Amino acid sequence: MTNNICLLLVDDQIIIRQGLRSLLESQPDLQVVGDAENGQQALDLLESLKGTPLQPDVVLIDVRMPVMDGVAATQQITQRFPHVKVLVLTTFDDDEYVAQAMRFGAKGYLLKDTPSAELAVAIRAIYQGYTHLGPGLFEKALQISQPQSAPPTIPPELVCLSPREREVLRSIALGLSNKEIAQALFISERTVKNHVTSILSQLHLRDRTQAALFASSCLAILEQMNE
Incomplete structure (x- = not known):
């Protein structure tokens, strides 16, 4: 059990969290150690589990959530818990979400309709330090990095x-x-x-x-x- 990858699930829909837990824990090397319904709860859980055997290795997080959304939480997680890898798992493939999540340190971005086997592969890859983007999202990331034809708002x-x-x-x-x-x-x-x-x-x-x-x-x- 010491080789298990410890996971924290963050999604505002309890049915999604329950479904993910059931799917992921069917894998012998994946262990869900906690879940949260928004980014702030996730940060609190990470703090409470820090330094324990159940310290999360990978956080699976949605984008749109109350209190603190997934993008803001990703920025906080990567700054405060640099050992934790973040995998965005959402229904939104909006260019801006992809750009912000990756800029703030997310190691992966997948849509919720990703097959469970591919999701498990992505988690293992991210745990090992690799980056994993779902189909079509790599192209979006490349497009985001190109200069815009219309003058955008100055950040x-x-x-x-x-x-x-x-x-x-x-x-x-x-x-x-x-x-x-x-x-x-x-x-x-x-x-x-x-x-x-x-x-x-x-x-x-x-x-x-x-x-x-x-x-x-x-x-x-x-x-x-x-x-």
């Missing part, structure tokens, strides 16, 4: 950045290294590193990879703001 996060930080963020989106950014902006690598640290902090991102994904999703805006 409030970008307004908080200084002009120099926006230049650095734009350079990250273009795939430039710290050394290349320093050469392009005529500043030192140390200064670039300081800007990157500040950007990650202000945008509440975990690492440079997430910064690159976020920057790619709003590259057109960054181009306009830096003109």
